[in-house]
Amino acid sequence: MRPLARLRLTAEGLAEVLDADPSLGLEGRGPCAELVQGQDPFSRPLCSRCPVQRELKRGAYRASTPLLLKGKRLRCQGYRENGGYLVELYPERAEPPDLLLELSRLTRHLLRHPEAFPDALESFLGVLRQGLGMDAAELFLADPEGHHLILTAYEGLHREAFLEKPWFHLGEGYPGIVALHREPLFTHALQQDPRYLRQKVKQLGYQTYICYPLELPHGLIGVLNLAARNPELDHQEALEALSRIAPLFASTLYTLLTRLGEVGLLALGERLYRGEVAEARHTFLQALKRLAQATGVRLVTSGGERMELGLVPPCAMRNCPAWRGEVVGLKNGLPDCPEAEGRPRICLPLWAKGQVVAVGTLFHARPPKPPTGPAAPALWFSRLATPLLFPHNEAQELDLEVYALGGFRLRFRGKELSPKDFGRSGAYRLFKFFLANKDRALYTDDLAEAFFPELEPERARQEVYALVYHLRKTLPGIVEREGEYYRLHLPERRFLDFERFEELMRKADLEEGLSAFKTLRQALELYKGPLFGDDPYGEWAEAERTYLQERALSGLLRLGDLAEALGYKEVAKEAYARALKLEPFLQEAKRRLEALKG
Numbered sequence: 001m002r003p004l005a006r007l008r009l010t011a012e013g014l015a016e017v018l019d020a021d022p023s024l025g026l027e028g029r030g031p032c033a034e035l036v037q038g039q040d041p042f043s044r045p046l047c048s049r050c051p052v053q054r055e056l057k058r059g060a061y062r063a064s065t066p067l068l069l070k071g072k073r074l075r076c077q078g079y080r081e082n083g084g085y086l087v088e089l090y091p092e093r094a095e096p097p098d099l100l101l102e103l104s105r106l107t108r109h110l111l112r113h114p115e116a117f118p119d120a121l122e123s124f125l126g127v128l129r130q131g132l133g134m135d136a137a138e139l140f141l142a143d144p145e146g147h148h149l150i151l152t153a154y155e156g157l158h159r160e161a162f163l164e165k166p167w168f169h170l171g172e173g174y175p176g177i178v179a180l181h182r183e184p185l186f187t188h189a190l191q192q193d194p195r196y197l198r199q200k201v202k203q204l205g206y207q208t209y210i211c212y213p214l215e216l217p218h219g220l221i222g223v224l225n226l227a228a229r230n231p232e233l234d235h236q237e238a239l240e241a242l243s244r245i246a247p248l249f250a251s252t253l254y255t256l257l258t259r260l261g262e263v264g265l266l267a268l269g270e271r272l273y274r275g276e277v278a279e280a281r282h283t284f285l286q287a288l289k290r291l292a293q294a295t296g297v298r299l300v301t302s303g304g305e306r307m308e309l310g311l312v313p314p315c316a317m318r319n320c321p322a323w324r325g326e327v328v329g330l331k332n333g334l335p336d337c338p339e340a341e342g343r344p345r346i347c348l349p350l351w352a353k354g355q356v357v358a359v360g361t362l363f364h365a366r367p368p369k370p371p372t373g374p375a376a377p378a379l380w381f382s383r384l385a386t387p388l389l390f391p392h393n394e395a396q397e398l399d400l401e402v403y404a405l406g407g408f409r410l411r412f413r414g415k416e417l418s419p420k421d422f423g424r425s426g427a428y429r430l431f432k433f434f435l436a437n438k439d440r441a442l443y444t445d446d447l448a449e450a451f452f453p454e455l456e457p458e459r460a461r462q463e464v465y466a467l468v469y470h471l472r473k474t475l476p477g478i479v480e481r482e483g484e485y486y487r488l489h490l491p492e493r494r495f496l497d498f499e500r501f502e503e504l505m506r507k508a509d510l511e512e513g514l515s516a517f518k519t520l521r522q523a524l525e526l527y528k529g530p531l532f533g534d535d536p537y538g539e540w541a542e543a544e545r546t547y548l549q550e551r552a553l554s555g556l557l558r559l560g561d562l563a564e565a566l567g568y569k570e571v572a573k574e575a576y577a578r579a580l581k582l583e584p585f586l587q588e589a590k591r592r593l594e595a596l597k598g
Contacts, residue, residue: 003088004074007032010084013053024069024089032087038067038076052078056085061109061120062102062127066092079105080113096131103245107252114256114263115291118373121153128245129156132238134226135206136162140175141222141253141376144383145351146439148327149175149223150376156227159370161200166333166372170441171485173197175223178211180441180485182220184239186210188231207231212242214250217547218502219439221253257380262510263287264385272388284385285309288360291381292374295343296363301390302356312363313342322347322359332371346375352387353492399491400478404435404498405548406529412475426451426463427470432532434479434488435496436541441485450540498548501526505551508558517562520555521571524578527552553579553586560592569596 005020015032026035033047040046046067055063056078064077073092078085106124110117121139129137136156140149151166168176174196178185187193190209191202208228214221224246226238264287268280281299289297289309296310302323320337321328328337331344344367350358360382368374401411410417410431419428433450434442448460455463468486472479480489490496504523508516531545532538556579563572573596579589 003077003090005089007035007087008081008084009053009078009087011057013050015087020089024072036067036069036076038069038074041066041068043068052076052087053085056080059113059116059119060123061106061113061116062123080109097127099128099131099241099245100248102127102131103248103252107248110252110256111259114259117256117377118153118368122155122369125153125155129226132226132241133230133233134208134228134238136225136227138162138225138227139222140168140225141257142179142220143327143376143379145325146170146219147325149179150327151333151370151372152222152376153373154370158201158204161204162198162227163333163370164198164200166370167327167375168197171483174209174211175225178213178223179220180443182213182215184210184212184242186235186239188233188235190227201227205229208233208235210235210238210242212239212246214246214253216250216254217543221250221257224249257377258506258510260291260377260381261384264381264383265388268385268388277389281307281389282309284382284389288362288378288381292362292378293364293368294362294374295365298361298363299350299358300361301358310363311365312361315361320347320359322349323356325349325351325356327372327375329372332367334372334375344371346372346378348375348379348382350379350382350386352390354490354494355492357386357390400475400494400496402435402494402496402498403528404432404496404532405501405527406533408432408532408534417474422474423470424467427467427474429535429538430467430471431475431478432535432538433540434486436532436544438488438490438496438499441482441487443485447486497526497528498531498544501548502551505555508555513562514566517559517566517568520559520562524552524555524559524575527555549582553583556582557589557592560589564592564596572596 005024005026006018007015008018009015009032013032014030015035016029017026017035020026028035033050036047038047051065052063062077062079064075067074067076069089075090075092076087077090078087102124106120110120125137125139129135134156136158138151139153141152142149147170149168151163154162165173170176171180174185177195186209188208190196190207196202196209206227206229208231210226212224214224224242264284268284271280271283285297285299285307286309294310296308296312298312299307321335322337326335327346327348328335329344329346330336330341332346334346337347344364346362348360348362349356350360360378362374362378399413403409419425422428430451444461444464445457447464448457451467452460452463468479478489480487501523504519508519508523511519530536531548532541535541556575560572560575563569563575573593576589576593576596579586580593
């Protein structure tokens with residue numbers, strides 16, 4: 001719906017009318033309060049104490065208020081835009097907002113002001129909730145290791161009831177089930193559904209619940225939930241709206257969280273380069289404290305070394321479940337750490353190459369809203385910096401080496417293994433299947449269907465158990481069973497060529513010029529061909545195979561572009577030729593190669 005009027009404001013409140021319905025009598029330039037002269041519902045002057053400008057100046061990306069203008073009931077909506085504000089006037093009962101437009105405004109705002117992450121997300125959830133006629137909206141973000149889903153933003157009624165359980169394991173509750181299967185889940189009979197675990201929400205009469213995955217080609221970034229007490233709400237309309245906004249929302253979140261990691265890395269990179277490890281860690285603590293808006297931060301290494309900043313109460317931290325990879329806390333709905341007491345806190349496991357190498361604790365004078373809100377951003381902020389703060393000893397012999405790009409070779413604890421070493425060839429193929437899904441939990445029934453579709457379900461499950469037995473016998477500790485599903489447990493001392501390829505490609509994404517050129521060449525040397533090239537018809541690897549090939553193609557094109565800019569024409573030719581070998585009909589590579597050949 002087109003607004004009745006649009007005004008562009010400077011940061012000082014000077015307005016220019018871009019367009020307006022003639023009946024409103026708005027035209028010209030000047031202070032916004034003098035141009036509009038709106039009133040509140042009690043006919044008192046409103047624009048002189050404009051709540052929209054007040055909220056925008058405090059950092060909100062959008063704000064709105066009802067007002068009276070020439071006897072008409074309107075809604076004034078404002079957005080931050082290009083150092084100023086855009087203000088739009090709508091009828092009080094206007095059509096629901098354009099969610100894609102709102103999301104694009106949120107994306108633009110967050111990319112410029114990542115520090116506004118919590119408040120901006122809550123504002124967008126409010127727009128989403130109201131636009132779809134829901135009572136509550138919540139966002140769970142996955143931690144970087146893919147173990148947990150943590151409530152990061154909430155907007156709506158009955159906040160305390162929804163905070164009853166603000167985190168879930170994969171496969172646990174509605175968010176965990178959706179994260180595991182990567183498919184939407186909905187119900188109109190929430191009170192009778194045992195999969196929903198928050199009893200206070202059920203007691204308040206909520207009936208409709210919609211849970212939607214926020215997924216990218218390489219993994220899940222979070223889960224978006226909507227709830228309402230009305231059991232008659234049309235879930236199909238909500239699902240269609242979520243299907244339109246989910247891809248952009250997921251990519252926005254991933255971009256922002258990756259940028260947080262980059263900021264965390266830059267905060268200590270220069271000091272580490274000079275060998276100032278203690279100063280680097282102190283810089284890291286300062287940045288983490290500022291991001292989480294905490295009153296104090298503690299970092300304890302696995303070797304017992306402690307670093308503290310701000311107001312930090314005592315804690316032994318010997319038996320804290322965070323050492324086992326759990327996110328725990330106090331006075332915030334998280335599982336309680338047995339040693340915790342006093343002020344609200346969140347204890348976070350900090351990972352490096354598959355192991356918890358330190359525990360970080362955030363202390364707050366008052367719990368944030370929601371209390372777990374800083375947890376996921378802090379983990380993403382730390383993920384790139386942690387391996388540098390606690391460097392891995394590369395001189396040690398690797399426990400596992402896998403070369404899967406272009407073929408498949410495997411070394412375990414220094415010994416090269418073949419299919420015969422697994423006892424059954426199916427166990428060898430099962431390991432490849434786990435590698436293709438290395439960040440996912442796999443149900444026994446899913447494995448049975450993938451490997452033995454022709455057998456009866458019970459017989460197929462028995463066959464899966466046998467393959468897992470042989471796999472564990474050959475590669476001890478490589479597969480863990482957690483309830484009804486299996487998960488690949490990769491050793492810390494490992495090398496997976498496709499994992500390293502993706503790490504280097506992500507690093508190159510953050511670089512420019514010669515630095516990006518060097519990183520891309522290093523990454524693309526690893527790409528010998530399609531993932532599991534020895535099993536080209538394995539449909540189970542098709543999604544990951546396609547994703548990695550697309551990454552390689554885009555990397556080759558960018559490498560060629562950088563090589564041309566740096567004057568390395570032969571390298572550019574080689575890059576475009578390799579791209580055409582991967583994709584013979586790639587017109588851009590063909591055009592560039594022909595131009596270089598003259």
